[in-house]
Amino acid sequence: MEDASFWHRLQFAFTITYHYLFPQLTMGLAWFLVYWKWRGLRTGDEEYNRAARFWAKIFGLNFAVGVVTGIPMEFQFGTNWAGFSKYGGGVIGQTLAMEGMFAFFLESAFIGALIWGEKRLGPRYHFLAALAVALGSWLSGYFILVTNAFMQHPVGYRVQADGALGIDSLSTYLLNPWAWVQFAHNQMAALVTGSFVVAALGAFYCLRGLHPAQARLYLRAGTVAALMASILVAFPTGDQQAKMVGRHQPVTLAAMEGRFVGGSMASVALIGQPNVAKRRLDNPIEIPGALSFLAYGHFGSNVEGLDAFPRDSWPDNIELLYYSFHLMITLGTIFIVLMAYAGFQNLRGRLESTRWLLWVLMLAFPFPYIANTLGWMTAELGRQPWLIYGLFHTSDGHSKVVSSGDTVFTLIGFVGLYLVLGVLFLFLVGREISHGPGDVLSAEPEEEPDL
Amino acid sequence: MIAAWYGIAAFMLIVYVVLDGRNFGAGMLHWLVARTPQERRQVIAAIGPLWSWHEVWLVAFGGTVFAVFPKLLASAFAGYYLALFLILWCLILRGISLEVGGHINDRMWQGFWDFVFVLANSLLAILFGAAAGNMARGVPLASGGTFSMAFFTDFAPRGYVGLLDWYTLSVAIFAAVALAAHGATYLMLKTRGIVHDRSAVYARGLWAAAALLMLVISVESAAVRPDVLGHAIHNVCWWLGLLLVCVAAIALVAGLATRREMLAFIGSNLLLASLLATSAAAIFPVVLHSTLAPENSLTAYDVAASPQSLAYAAIWWPIGFALAATYFVFVSRRYAGKVSVQRDNQGFY
Numbered sequence: 001m002e003d004a005s006f007w008h009r010l011q012f013a014f015t016i017t018y019h020y021l022f023p024q025l026t027m028g029l030a031w032f033l034v035y036w037k038w039r040g041l042r043t044g045d046e047e048y049n050r051a052a053r054f055w056a057k058i059f060g061l062n063f064a065v066g067v068v069t070g071i072p073m074e075f076q077f078g079t080n081w082a083g084f085s086k087y088g089g090g091v092i093g094q095t096l097a098m099e100g101m102f103a104f105f106l107e108s109a110f111i112g113a114l115i116w117g118e119k120r121l122g123p124r125y126h127f128l129a130a131l132a133v134a135l136g137s138w139l140s141g142y143f144i145l146v147t148n149a150f151m152q153h154p155v156g157y158r159v160q161a162d163g164a165l166g167i168d169s170l171s172t173y174l175l176n177p178w179a180w181v182q183f184a185h186n187q188m189a190a191l192v193t194g195s196f197v198v199a200a201l202g203a204f205y206c207l208r209g210l211h212p213a214q215a216r217l218y219l220r221a222g223t224v225a226a227l228m229a230s231i232l233v234a235f236p237t238g239d240q241q242a243k244m245v246g247r248h249q250p251v252t253l254a255a256m257e258g259r260f261v262g263g264s265m266a267s268v269a270l271i272g273q274p275n276v277a278k279r280r281l282d283n284p285i286e287i288p289g290a291l292s293f294l295a296y297g298h299f300g301s302n303v304e305g306l307d308a309f310p311r312d313s314w315p316d317n318i319e320l321l322y323y324s325f326h327l328m329i330t331l332g333t334i335f336i337v338l339m340a341y342a343g344f345q346n347l348r349g350r351l352e353s354t355r356w357l358l359w360v361l362m363l364a365f366p367f368p369y370i371a372n373t374l375g376w377m378t379a380e381l382g383r384q385p386w387l388i389y390g391l392f393h394t395s396d397g398h399s400k401v402v403s404s405g406d407t408v409f410t411l412i413g414f415v416g417l418y419l420v421l422g423v424l425f426l427f428l429v430g431r432e433i434s435h436g437p438g439d440v441l442s443a444e445p446e447e448e449p450d451l
Numbered sequence: 452m453i454a455a456w457y458g459i460a461a462f463m464l465i466v467y468v469v470l471d472g473r474n475f476g477a478g479m480l481h482w483l484v485a486r487t488p489q490e491r492r493q494v495i496a497a498i499g500p501l502w503s504w505h506e507v508w509l510v511a512f513g514g515t516v517f518a519v520f521p522k523l524l525a526s527a528f529a530g531y532y533l534a535l536f537l538i539l540w541c542l543i544l545r546g547i548s549l550e551v552g553g554h555i556n557d558r559m560w561q562g563f564w565d566f567v568f569v570l571a572n573s574l575l576a577i578l579f580g581a582a583a584g585n586m587a588r589g590v591p592l593a594s595g596g597t598f599s600m601a602f603f604t605d606f607a608p609r610g611y612v613g614l615l616d617w618y619t620l621s622v623a624i625f626a627a628v629a630l631a632a633h634g635a636t637y638l639m640l641k642t643r644g645i646v647h648d649r650s651a652v653y654a655r656g657l658w659a660a661a662a663l664l665m666l667v668i669s670v671e672s673a674a675v676r677p678d679v680l681g682h683a684i685h686n687v688c689w690w691l692g693l694l695l696v697c698v699a700a701i702a703l704v705a706g707l708a709t710r711r712e713m714l715a716f717i718g719s720n721l722l723l724a725s726l727l728a729t730s731a732a733a734i735f736p737v738v739l740h741s742t743l744a745p746e747n748s749l750t751a752y753d754v755a756a757s758p759q760s761l762a763y764a765a766i767w768w769p770i771g772f773a774l775a776a777t778y779f780v781f782v783s784r785r786y787a788g789k790v791s792v793q794r795d796n797q798g799f800y
Binding site: 047060061064065067068069070071074075079080082083085086088089090091093094096097098099100102104105106107108109110111112113115116117120149158162164165166167168170192207208222399401402407410413417421422427428431 | 500501503504507508509510511512513514515517518519521522524525526527528529530531532533535536537540542543547549553554597598599618653663710756757759760763764766767768771774775778779780781785
């Protein structure tokens with residue numbers, strides 16, 4: 001039933017892609033909150049607390065949508081991917097449970113304190129709550145990436161008598177080198193999203209002439225963090241990630257680059273469209289030797305093409321994989337250039353007065369979301385046709401008892417519900433932005449009014 | 452080892468039901484105990500800061516089951532496909548109604564989200580109750596360890612059953628009443644003024660109704676699953692559970708009668724917990740009973756992960772749980788006492 005597998009994949013792809021729009025901002029923004037709470041605590045400057053309080057509201061909305069869209073993800077392992085759960089649950093269940101026990105408990109115990117509890121907690125505990133939430137969100141990311149890394153590059157497992165997988169070494173599984181590289185790359189990408197969003201709002205307030213002190217704070221913190229994160233996401237983390245793919249999934253690297261024929265002096269295509277039927281890249285503009293150098297460190301290195309691998313081991317959607325990967329790289333490069341220029345203007349003291357740059361910064365914030373999504377599409381499409389690389393095919397993973405009609409039904413349900421959620425989220429965030437950062441915190445009312 | 456993991460999984464589910472059950476209950480009673488916008492903000496403030504902390508126990512439970520009983524998750528979740536998505540969508544709506552309702556201080560806006568809040572919580576209580584009924588009654592499990600079933604068939608709890616039949620429906624009704632009583636007890640503890648007084652009245656009435664329904668359910672359960680009782684009387688945990696039920700019931704009745712709200716609330720938590728623990732002990736070791744043929748039933752031993760996976764989980768789980776217990780103390784201390792609408796809001800108005 002190829003048909004059923006397709007719908008299960010589409011539902012998971014849709015729900016996870018939508019879900020991940022929220023955690024990537026949470027994970028990026030969390031450190032801004034920690035930083036501002038820390039600065040506020042140290043300097044006593046109320047501007048920092050104002051910034052933290054304002055962003056905590058946006059963080060809270062974002063976090064809430066992240067939580068409610070995240071719960072279906074865990075359920076879907078059982079509902080939609082029973083074959084995979086039976087086969088691999090003994091391994092990946094470990095990290096999914098650890099995520100709940102170590103990360104979600106931490107986050108959810110303190111998120112209420114962070115969002116609802118400034119008056120109850122006082123500044124010191126409120127800072128600690130921000131720190132706990134930031135740590136929890138990154139820890140959660142690590143456990144998920146260990147799970148994904150196992151699917152990309154399985155380690156630490158053993159095939160049991162009944163054919164299913166069990167853990168052989170938990171430390172090997174948790175310290176999967178793929179997971180470290182992917183975690184570093186992914187978290188930097190989340191910081192790019194968070195810092196672009198902070199900078200964009202600073203730019204908006206600046207252009208509007210609203211809340212000037214706050215706008216300056218957002219712009220400076222946002223652009224500085226964005227420059228650092230944009231560089232780190234490309235080098236060393238992105239570079240290491242590509243090398244990891246080259247080492248463990250050479251067929252994936254060939255497909256990502258649209259490289260149908262192998263050889264030395266492998267080039268990187270700047271422009272070109274893969275033509276899978278004719279097995280070539282149409283109208284390419286290429287940098288010769290660049291791929292050899294990037295993947296193996298020498299221009300002369302041989303990089304295998306798709307022709308070196310049997311047809312049924314190729315990723316099943318080479319075009320989408322190729323475009324995802326190339327567009328991600330292109331966007332990442334533009335991010336570095338843009339933020340380097342913003343940093344330059346900042347040093348000259350002209351960041352707030354260069355209006356065209358403010359416009360660009362304001363309108364740039366959706367692109368890190370796109371780049372993050374494309375990165376995940378590269379990772380997941382590149383892994384195909386495997387669900388666990390080299391061990392378990394995607395086509396064996398879905399729940400055989402669930403008909404494709406049921407899956408289409410729930411998929412449509414999610415699309416509708418998430419559309420409403422998205423509109424609601426944008427409306428409420430827009431409202432917070434138009435209200436802007438509030439004034440100093442009002443004193444706590446001592447008595448309840450008569451009810 | 453496997454029996455211990457069964458106990459741990461049951462324990463985590465019980466914590467979830469006890470914690471989130473107060474939200475379901477308060478949600479169901481929201482319109483009845485709180486009538487003006489100001490009164491309703493009190494109910495929301497009693498739940499708002501804590502709902503995600505409560506809901507995460509469901510996620511941690513699910514994750515733990517996935518780690519130690521992966522084949523149970525695979526079999527049961529795929530079989531309950533549509534019902535589970537209904538629960539998921541209700542959970543999404545419940546969380547969202549709490550988070551966004553307080554953002555705009557407007558009667559229509561808050562009225563709408565109050566409606567979503569009441570609806571989602573009521574459906575959740577009923578759906579989780581029906582799920583509990585399904586666990587007790589069993590599902591049409593085929594020999595391969597898989598099943599799929601309709602929402603309802605002929606409403607008889609035998610053979611090719613559906614999600615709903617007269618037995619699971621009555622369990623669902625009991626669950627709704629008991630959780631509403633639990634929620635009323637919680638609101639009585641956390642609120643002041645007229646909301647408190649109304650909650651106290653509802654708590655007494657609903658617990659009386661729940662006690663009656665409990666008797667009915669017990670008789671029904673003995674009729675639907677006559678094999679369970681003969682099995683359970685040899686299980687010491689089942690007897691301990693029954694003892695706890697009695698202790699909890701006494702504490703609850705004493706608390707309600709003498710208006711000691713904390714005692715009543717402890718009794719309420721303990722009563723729900725011990726009822727669930729008794730049921731979990733009664734059905735052990737079967738985790739998924741087959742209504743078609745007893746030999747198709749899945750036991751905890753059939754669905755467990757490898758011994759090594761369980762051994763690893765036995766290392767990190769206690770650490771994770773100790774940390775969670777620490778947060779629990781923090782959360783309970785921070786939100787002890789009556790709620791304050793001024794203080795326990797998100798600061799949006």
